[in-house]
Amino acid sequence: MVFLFPLLLRSIGTEALLYGLMGTSLLGAVVTLVFRIETTGINLEKIG
Numbered sequence: 001m002v003f004l005f006p007l008l009l010r011s012i013g014t015e016a017l018l019y020g021l022m023g024t025s026l027l028g029a030v031v032t033l034v035f036r037i038e039t040t041g042i043n044l045e046k047i048g
Helices: 002-012 014-034
Strands: none
């Protein structure tokens, strides 16, 4: 994926590339928040 950055930078520009990266980062944060495993009060041996 990193190898595509120079190509994307040249084709869509810096601002669009940074907004795209920001969007995918926020999407990753939301997915992590929604599908997290709640570990409060649970023994670690039971989780693994």
